[in-house]
Amino acid sequence: MTSTTESHDRPMQIVHDIRKLMQPAGDPRKGLAALKAQGIGGIVTNIPFDNYMEGAEAWRTLREFLRACKAMDMRVWIYDEKGYPSGYAGGLVLAGRPDLEAVGLYRNPETGEIAPGKSYEGTHSCNNYCVKARTPNLLDPNAVAEFVRVTHDRYAKELGADLEIVEAFFTDEPALNVLYMPRIPEASDCPVIDPPDETRPLYPGVPWSADLAARFGKRDLSGLFVDLPGAGQLRREFYEAVGEQLADTYFGGLRRWCAAHGRQSSGHLLWEEVVSGHTPLYGNFLRCMMEFTIPGIDVLSAEPLTSYRSNRLAAAFATSAAMLGGQRRVFTESSDHSQRIQQHRLASVDEVRATLAWQAALGVTEFTMYFAHGACPEIESNQAWGADCGSRTPGEYAQINDDISALVARLAPARLLPDVFLYYPVELLQAAYYPTLRPYAPGGCAPEVSRIAQAFTAAVHGLLDVGIVPCVIDGGLLRELRAADGDAARDGRYAVRQARANAVVYPAGCEPPADCIPGVDCQFAEMSEDLPLWLFENGVTRLFNDNANICAALMGTEDGSQVTMVNLTDRTQAVHVRTQSGSVDVTLDAYRWGVTPV
Numbered sequence: 001m002t003s004t005t006e007s008h009d010r011p012m013q014i015v016h017d018i019r020k021l022m023q024p025a026g027d028p029r030k031g032l033a034a035l036k037a038q039g040i041g042g043i044v045t046n047i048p049f050d051n052y053m054e055g056a057e058a059w060r061t062l063r064e065f066l067r068a069c070k071a072m073d074m075r076v077w078i079y080d081e082k083g084y085p086s087g088y089a090g091g092l093v094l095a096g097r098p099d100l101e102a103v104g105l106y107r108n109p110e111t112g113e114i115a116p117g118k119s120y121e122g123t124h125s126c127n128n129y130c131v132k133a134r135t136p137n138l139l140d141p142n143a144v145a146e147f148v149r150v151t152h153d154r155y156a157k158e159l160g161a162d163l164e165i166v167e168a169f170f171t172d173e174p175a176l177n178v179l180y181m182p183r184i185p186e187a188s189d190c191p192v193i194d195p196p197d198e199t200r201p202l203y204p205g206v207p208w209s210a211d212l213a214a215r216f217g218k219r220d221l222s223g224l225f226v227d228l229p230g231a232g233q234l235r236r237e238f239y240e241a242v243g244e245q246l247a248d249t250y251f252g253g254l255r256r257w258c259a260a261h262g263r264q265s266s267g268h269l270l271w272e273e274v275v276s277g278h279t280p281l282y283g284n285f286l287r288c289m290m291e292f293t294i295p296g297i298d299v300l301s302a303e304p305l306t307s308y309r310s311n312r313l314a315a316a317f318a319t320s321a322a323m324l325g326g327q328r329r330v331f332t333e334s335s336d337h338s339q340r341i342q343q344h345r346l347a348s349v350d351e352v353r354a355t356l357a358w359q360a361a362l363g364v365t366e367f368t369m370y371f372a373h374g375a376c377p378e379i380e381s382n383q384a385w386g387a388d389c390g391s392r393t394p395g396e397y398a399q400i401n402d403d404i405s406a407l408v409a410r411l412a413p414a415r416l417l418p419d420v421f422l423y424y425p426v427e428l429l430q431a432a433y434y435p436t437l438r439p440y441a442p443g444g445c446a447p448e449v450s451r452i453a454q455a456f457t458a459a460v461h462g463l464l465d466v467g468i469v470p471c472v473i474d475g476g477l478l479r480e481l482r483a484a485d486g487d488a489a490r491d492g493r494y495a496v497r498q499a500r501a502n503a504v505v506y507p508a509g510c511e512p513p514a515d516c517i518p519g520v521d522c523q524f525a526e527m528s529e530d531l532p533l534w535l536f537e538n539g540v541t542r543l544f545n546d547n548a549n550i551c552a553a554l555m556g557t558e559d560g561s562q563v564t565m566v567n568l569t570d571r572t573q574a575v576h577v578r579t580q581s582g583s584v585d586v587t588l589d590a591y592r593w594g595v596t597p598v
Contacts, residue, residue: 007073009409010041011356011367011401014333016079018045018065026061028068035074038394039401042075044170044368052082052090053150059158066165077168077266077368080151080254083130084172085270087250091193092150093136093143100136100143104178104205105212107225114221116208119177121196124270127181128173133193138174138250139209139242145253152257168294169258170368171267172333174250175281176242178205182440186341204435206280207242215241225434227446232431239430243283251291258293266294266331266366272314275453276445279433284426286317286474294329294366295321297359302336302347302371304354304591305568308551312362313460319363319416320472326498328415330363335370339389346372346389349396354566354591356404358551361564361593362469365412367404373397410595411564414555419541421496422459422470423478423506427513428452455507459527463505466532467545467552467563467577471499475516478504483520494522502540505531536578543598544578550588552577559597566593 013035015021021031035043045065048058069076082090094101104119118134119125126132136143156163180202206224216238223231224238251265258265269288271277278285289295297314301307318330334356336347347355356367373392392400432448439445445453463470473481477496481504484495492500503523506512511526523540525531536544543563545552550573551566567573567588577584579598586594 006409007041007075009412010039010405011369012042012044012075012077013040014044014079014368014370016046017048018043019048019061022061022065026064028065029072032068032072032074034394036072038373038398039405040074040369041405042077042167043069044077044079046079046082047155049082049090053092053154063159063162066159066162070165076166077170078155078166080169080171084128085124085135086171086174086267087138087143087147088125088133088135089147089150091133093146094134097143097146100140100146102135102137102177103208105208105221105224106203106205107222108203112222114225116213117205119205120194121198121200122180122202123177124173124175124179124181125177126194126196127183127187129184129187129190131191131193132196135177137209138176139207139211139245141249141253144250148253148257152254156261163261163263166263168264168266169254170296170331171254171265173268173270175270176207176246176283178207178435179277179280179439180437182438202437204437206238206435207283209245211245212238212241223434227434231434235433236427236431239279239283239433240427241283243287243426246283247287247291251288255291255293264293266292266296268296268298268314268318268331268333272297272317273310275313275429275456276439276449278426279429279449280435283430284474286321286424286426286472289317289321290324292321293325293327294331296331296333296366297364298333299355299359300335301338302334302352302355303339304351304358304566305549307355308358308568309461312358312464312551313457315359315362315364316422316460316464316470316472319469320418320499322363323416323418323471323499324473324477324497328412329365331366331368332359332364333368333370334359337370340372344389346392349392349399350591352400353403354568354593356400357407357566357593358568360404360407360411361551361553361566362464363416363553365408367408371397371400407593407595411555414557414562416469417542417554417556417561418469418471418499418501419492419503420463420468420470420535421473421478421481421494421499421501421504422463423504423510423512424472424474425452425456425507425510425512427475427516428510452507452510455510455527459505459507462527462529463532464551465545465548466536467543467554468532468535468541469553470505471496471501475512478512478516479518481518481520481522494520503535539580542580546576546578547573549573550575554598557597562595562597564593564595567591
């Protein structure tokens with residue numbers, strides 16, 4: 001390696017078939033050494049997908065591989081699924097318990113009849129790049145317990161004492177299964193476990209479970225499907241219950257298992273950036289994220305400016321979950337998937353480095369990589385990941401990994417300074433949401449859902465454009481707001497859980513409901529185009545960046561604070577960043593970054 005950065009600061013490579021790194025003669029050391037020479041500090045892996053979770057030889061190979069990783073000081077995470085979305089365990093959960101299949105409550109728009117039914121056709125389970133397969137109901141404790149039994153429990157049993165080598169388990173895009181998704185033309189030939197019934201009518205649906213039936217089954221639920229007068233309260237109550245149940249049953253279940261076994265719980269969610277889809281997919285996206293001990297995102301494009309503008313909202317949720325939990329670690333699953341699939345090219349070294357750098361600037365510390373390179377034949381041989389695009393040289397990949405490792409090593413000991421709590425108007429989204437058949441189409445969402453989602457997204461973007469990394473809080477967390485103890489000037493006037501800030505901002509036209517207002521007096525502000533500058537000029541925020549092509553973010557250190565600036569473009573950019581103690585004027589070359597004490 002070209003630097004002395006510690007392995008825990010280095011990216012981890014996602015390698016689903018470790019056997020391809022165990023040549024010749026089943027020895028993993030040569031393949032691991034090649035990765036380590038390219039700046040990789042760990043592996044995200046799993047039992048091989050063929051004959052999934054079975055075979056004494058496969059488990060023996062995995063144990064040997066983990067021991068080799070330990071001997072070579074390489075971290076290990078376990079990917080908890082046979083592909084994605086997580087929860088079905090390659091079909092094993094439903095093979096033994098078909099009664100655990102995902103269900104929804106559906107309304108026939110012609111007759112008005114409302115009845116439960118299985119949820120599969122038209123959903124993410126049969127519209128993804130991986131597999132068409134029925135999935136279990138993540139609201140059902142029995143389904144989650146079965147998933148844990150055939151996956152996590154099996155890893156613990158088969159690995160035995162070698163489980164201590166595993167740092168974390170990574171769950172990939174689990175979600176409720178009633179939202180209809182667009183077809184993916186590039187994935188038309190993906191494997192099929194359960195052929196979809198193309199004759200099944202698609203009716204508007206909402207999540208459903210035995211617990212929800214017990215709580216809501218005796219009420220008139222027409223307002224969940226049709227925008228009837230006064231139905232907003234019913235919808236809010238319903239989706240608050242969905243969010244609580246999903247956060248506790250699935251995400252909380254995985255977290256509790258990992259804690260009981262001394263491991264970390266991590267993962268990322270589906271449609272992170274599509275706020276209009278949060279309600280049907282998760283009930284409350286933020287509360288589900290907060291159950292991770294290492295919350296995460298995925299960034300599938302390595303064009304820096306495009307990925308920043310598309311994925312920074314997801315990063316804001318993940319870093320907020322970390323701040324609220326009082327910890328620093330945030331993970332990303334990164335790749336140039338979009339360039340390979342849509343543009344038939346590999347992202348350049350400079351593009352990749354800048355894409356990873358903006359994520360680090362916004363708080364990401366754990367990088368798990370799907371980038372193609374010369375020492376990972378699995379990715380090169382996978383047509384779905386753009387095998388016809390060639391591969392990076394070992395030297396190019398080492399350059400990427402060395403540079404981002406050095407940045408992480410500098411930023412990870414620091415802490416984000418949010419300055420602003422931003423209200424996530426999930427209560428308003430819950431009250432406004434009712435299902436439509438094609439929510440992804442223009443005009444496909446309920447108009448009020450679209451308005452709220454757009455206002456929240458604009459608020460996140462408007463704050464990040466000037467260098468304010470907000471801590472996102474929902475109405476329930478807003479009620480918990482309290483005056484902060486200690487040095488308010490340094491750390492913030494108000495506290496929610498383990499996070500601190502100086503003010504509360506709500507998106508334009510999205511004032512929090514009366515029952516979410518905290519008891520303590522605080523400074524509320526409605527987001528507008530002029531608000532970020534007003535906040536800075538009145539001493540509420542500590543940073544103002546005047547160039548939206550630059551990602552800028554402030555972090556606190558033991559000695560004060562520092563600002564990280566990343567040029568997201570292929571042109572030299574002049575940067576003028578103001579702080580309360582002065583200004584920073586920097587010129588950054590294309591795709592470069594800098595860290596400056598302030």
